[in-house]
Amino acid sequence: MGPAEAETVITKSFSYFPVRGRTAADLDEALSQSGPLLQGTGIRHPGATEMRFGGTVTYADQGTRCTVDSARITLDTKIILPRWTQRRRAEADLALIWDTLSGDIKRHEERHAEIARQYARRLEGEVKDLRAQPNCEAMETEVARITESVLAEHDADQARFDRIEAINFERRMVRLLQYRLEQIKAQE
Numbered sequence: 001m002g003p004a005e006a007e008t009v010i011t012k013s014f015s016y017f018p019v020r021g022r023t024a025a026d027l028d029e030a031l032s033q034s035g036p037l038l039q040g041t042g043i044r045h046p047g048a049t050e051m052r053f054g055g056t057v058t059y060a061d062q063g064t065r066c067t068v069d070s071a072r073i074t075l076d077t078k079i080i081l082p083r084w085t086q087r088r089r090a091e092a093d094l095a096l097i098w099d100t101l102s103g104d105i106k107r108h109e110e111r112h113a114e115i116a117r118q119y120a121r122r123l124e125g126e127v128k129d130l131r132a133q134p135n136c137e138a139m140e141t142e143v144a145r146i147t148e149s150v151l152a153e154h155d156a157d158q159a160r161f162d163r164i165e166a167i168n169f170e171r172r173m174v175r176l177l178q179y180r181l182e183q184i185k186a187q188e
Helices: 024-034 092-128 136-187
Strands: 009-019 048-061 066-084
Touching: 009 024, 009 092, 024 066, 024 092, 048 092, 048 136, 066 092, 066 136, 092 136
Parallel strands: 009 066
Antiparallel strands: 048 066
C-alpha cells in the first residue's frame, strides 16, 4: 500500500464591523467598544481571526496492521476587520492615520490566517506520514496525539506572534505613517 491520500481544504472569509467617529479619540473608543470579543482574553480587539480546524481520516485495516488510508484536513478562517463608516468625510490627517492603522490590522489578521494554514498543512503531512500501527484503535490514538501536539504548537505560535506584534506596534505605526507621508510628498 502506498502513502495515504491527503487534501488540505482551506477557506477564508471576511466580515466587517462598523466604526463611527470624527476624531482619533472617537475611533479609538469605537474600536474598543465594537471590536470582536476574543474568547481567550475577554477583551475587544480592533480585528480578529477565527480559526476552525477539522477534517476526516480514514484507515486501512490490513489484519495485522493499520495505516492511514486518507487524510482530509480542513481549516475555516474568518477575518473580522473594522470599517470606518465616516471615512469619506474625514480630515486628510485622520484619514491617513486610519488608512495606516486599518491596513496594519488587516496585515496582522492575514498573518494569523497564514500561520493557521501552515499548521493545517503540517498536520495533514504528519497524519499522512504516520507509520503503520498494530491495529486501527492504536492508529486513531496516534492521529489524536499528533493532532493535539500540532494544534498546541499552533496556539503557541499564534500567541508568540501577538506578543511580538504588541511590542513592536508603536514603532511599526510610526514607520508606516512616515512611509505614507513620504509617498504623498513624492506625488506632489
